[in-house]
Structures are given as structure tokens and as C-alpha cells.
Amino acid sequence: MIDTLDREIAGGEERIRLDVEDGIGLLTLCRPGTLNGWSWESTRQLGLMADRIRFDDSIRTVLLRAEGRAFCAGIDVTAPGGGITGRTTAERAHRYQEGIRWAHERFAAFAGLPQPVVAAVQGYCLGFGFELALMADIRVAADDAVFALPETGLGVAVDAGGDLRIARDAGAGWAKYLALTGRRIDAATAERLGLLQRVVPAAELPAVSRAVAGDIAANAPLAVRAVKRDIDAFADAGLAAALDRTAMSAALTLTSDDCHEGYTAKAARRTPRFGGC
Numbered sequence: 001m002i003d004t005l006d007r008e009i010a011g012g013e014e015r016i017r018l019d020v021e022d023g024i025g026l027l028t029l030c031r032p033g034t035l036n037g038w039s040w041e042s043t044r045q046l047g048l049m050a051d052r053i054r055f056d057d058s059i060r061t062v063l064l065r066a067e068g069r070a071f072c073a074g075i076d077v078t079a080p081g082g083g084i085t086g087r088t089t090a091e092r093a094h095r096y097q098e099g100i101r102w103a104h105e106r107f108a109a110f111a112g113l114p115q116p117v118v119a120a121v122q123g124y125c126l127g128f129g130f131e132l133a134l135m136a137d138i139r140v141a142a143d144d145a146v147f148a149l150p151e152t153g154l155g156v157a158v159d160a161g162g163d164l165r166i167a168r169d170a171g172a173g174w175a176k177y178l179a180l181t182g183r184r185i186d187a188a189t190a191e192r193l194g195l196l197q198r199v200v201p202a203a204e205l206p207a208v209s210r211a212v213a214g215d216i217a218a219n220a221p222l223a224v225r226a227v228k229r230d231i232d233a234f235a236d237a238g239l240a241a242a243l244d245r246t247a248m249s250a251a252l253t254l255t256s257d258d259c260h261e262g263y264t265a266k267a268a269r270r271t272p273r274f275g276g277c
Contacts, residue, residue, distance in 0.1 A: 008048070013041070014030055014045070015029065015030065015031055015036075015039070015041060015042040015045050016028065016029060016030065016042065016045045016046060016049055017030045018049050018052065018053070020058055020059055023058065023059065023060040023061065023214075023217035024059070024060070024061055024062070024063050024210070024214065024217050025053050025056070025059040025061070025063070025115070026065065027049060027053075027062055027063065027064045027065070027117075028065050028067060029064075029065070029067065029072060030066075031067075032066075032067040032068025032069070032070075033068075034073075035070040035072070035123075035124060036067070036070060036072040036129070037072070037073060037074065037075060037076025037077075038072055038074065038075050038076060038128045038129065039076050040099070042076075043103045043106050043107070046106055046107070046110050047105070047109055047110070049110075050109040050110040050113055053113055054109075054113055054115075057221075059115055060115060060216065060221050061115050061117070061118065061213045061214075061217045062115050062116070062117040062118065062213070063118050063120060063209060063210060063213040064118065064119045064133075065119075065120040065206075065209065069124075070122070070124040070125075071120075071121045071122055071123060071124065071125045071133065072124070072126070072132060073124040073127075074126045074127030074128050074129055075127060075128055077263065092255050093251045093252055093254075093255045094251070096254045096255060097247050097248055097250075100246075100247040100250050100251060101244075101247045103159075103160070104160070104243050104246075104247060107135060107160060107161070108240075110135060111135040114225040114229070115224075115228075116137045116138065116216050116224060116228050117136040117137050117138075118136060118137065118138045118139075118140065118209055118212050118213045119132075119133045119138070119139045119140070119209075120140050120141075120205055120206065121133050121140070121142065121196075122144060122145055123142070123144060123145060124145075124146055125141075125146065126146070126147070126148050126149075126150060126184075127148070127149060127151060128160055128162075130147050130149055131149075131158070131160040131165075133147075134161075134162050134166065134169075134195070135165070137228060138197050139195065139196045140197060140198045140199075140208055140209040140212060141187045141190065141191070141196050141198070141200075141205070142187065142201070142202035142205040143187050143188070143200065143202060144187070144202050145186070145199075146184050146185075146186060146187075147184065147185050147186075147187075147195070148178070148182060148183065148184040148185070149162055149163060149166075149178050149179045150182040152179065152180060152181075152182055153182040153262065153272070154262035154263055154272075155253060155256060155258035155259035155261060155262030155263070155272070156262070157249040157250045157252075157253045158179050158246070158250075159246060159247070159249075159250035159254075160246075161239070161242070161243050161246060162179075163175045163176075163178070164242050164243070164246070166178060166179070166193075166195065168236070168239075169195055170193040170194050170195055174193055187199045198212070256277065257275060257277050258272075258274045258277065261273060261274060261275070262274070
């Protein structure tokens with residue numbers, strides 16, 4: 001996984017970049033060559049950035065955006081440390097569960113920032129990319145954005161709480177439909193379900209999302225933070241306990257034969273043959 005959790009980000013290793021302009025923390029996914037594929041290292045850097053943003057009074061709101069033609073196409077299976085080993089299946093499952101719990105702590109630091117987060121989404125927003133966007137407070141998407149949770153087709157559970165947040169925002173039925181089928185939806189459908197607040201032409205996404213973030217940054221900081229905190233206390237009731245269960249479900253499925261079959265079949269571009277074990 002991550003062998004030096006407390007180190008800073010070395011030059012050339014950035015998965016996420018932070019710039020501050022006019023009260024807005026511009027948090028940019030900056031690996032367009034991999035379609036901003038996610039990794040353990042990306043998670044570590046997200047936690048570092050959240051810690052920096054939290055105590056920076058010059059940042060009144062955060063704009064989460066991405067370089068290239070995709071917001072985030074999901075997990076980067078080629079990233080170092082992608083697999084967790086163990087002497088037995090039980091030990092491996094335990095290590096996966098602890099790794100996912102560690103990741104959840106970093107995601108909670110980001111989702112729980114006192115400053116509101118606006119996500120600007122273009123192109124593919126799949127798997128973890130979709131889950132990351134759902135951690136934002138407000139989501140603006142280009143009309144070419146595509147969303148999906150394809151995990152069950154690979155033999156794994158949704159592991160970062162995206163299905164739970166869809167259930168919160170769009171209802172349990174839609175959460176099950178998207179997570180159990182893995183089907184993709186377009187931006188217009190996501191907006192209709194309440195998963196997006198605005199959909200705009202792709203060329204207008206940078207300006208519109210920046211304007212939304214700017215509107216928030218122009219308001220009274222203490223009031224803005226209080227409103228976010230109060231709404232989250234209501235909307236996220238029960239989320240922490242559900243995420244703890246999610247870590248266990250993800251660990252068990254990640255160590256299953258079905259998971260191995262799912263990823264093998266995807267690499268071979270064939271239909272997986274799941275055995276339920």
C-alpha cells in the first residue's frame with residue numbers, strides 16, 4: 001500500500017495540485033494521461049490537501065476539478081501498491097479492511113472540510129471518480145459527463161460510500177439500480193436524480209463552476225461553514241456506521257475468487273464467469 005504515510009509530495013509525483021486564487025482553493029486532479037485514475041497514493045495526497053485547506057483562512061471554498069478529457073475514470077490498476085498481500089486469505093482480508101478504513105478517514109477529512117466543495121465534472125466519472133464527486137457539496141457537470149459504479153461487474157463491493165450517498169440524494173432504489181447493474185447514466189439523468197445541481201455545455205464548465213465557487217467565497221465565512229455543518233449533520237446521519245460496514249464488505253469481496261475473475265476477464269475483454277466464492 002503506502003510505505004511512507006507521513007511523507008510530503010515529491011516533485012513529479014503529484015496526483016492532486018492545490019492553488020489558491022481569490023478565496024478559492026483550486027484542487028486539481030492532474031494525471032490526465034491515466035484519465036486521473038485513482039490509487040492509494042492519490043488517497044494519501046487527498047488527505048494531505050484536506051489538512052492544508054482546513055486551516056487556511058484564505059480559502060473560503062474549494063473547487064475540485066480535473067485536467068484532461070475525464071474527471072476520473074476509476075481506480076488505476078497499474079499504480080504501484082494496488083494489491084494487498086497476506087499469508088492467508090483471512091490476513092489479506094484484514095489488511096484490505098484496514099486499508100479501506102484508512103482511506104475512509106482521508107475521504108472523511110475531505111468531505112468534512114469546513115469550506116464547501118464544488119466539483120466540476122467532465123467526461124468519464126466512473127467508479128471511485130463518481131464516489132469522489134459525490135463527496136463534494138455541490139456538483140456541476142459538463143453535458144458530456146458519464147457516470148457509473150461498475151464495481152459489481154468486477155466482483156467487488158462499492159468501497160468509498162458512493163452507493164450510500166446516492167441513496168441519500170436520489171433514494172435507495174436508484175442507488176441499488178446503479179450499483180447492482182453498473183449501468184452508465186448521462187449528465188441529464190444524473191441531474192434529474194438530484195446527483196448534480198447544474199449541467200452546462202462542456203466549454204462553459206470552467207467558468208460556471210468557478211462562478212458558483214466564487215459566489216460561495218463572497219459570502220460570510222462563518223455563516224457558510226455553519227450552514228454546511230448543519231446540513232451535513234442532518235443528511236449524513238448514520239453514514240459513519242454504514243461506511244464501517246462498507247469497509248468489511250469491500251475487504252471480503254476484494255479477496256474473493258470472483259474479484260480475481262472480474263479483473264482477469266476485463267483485461268482479456270471477455271465476459272466474466274462468477275462463481276459466488
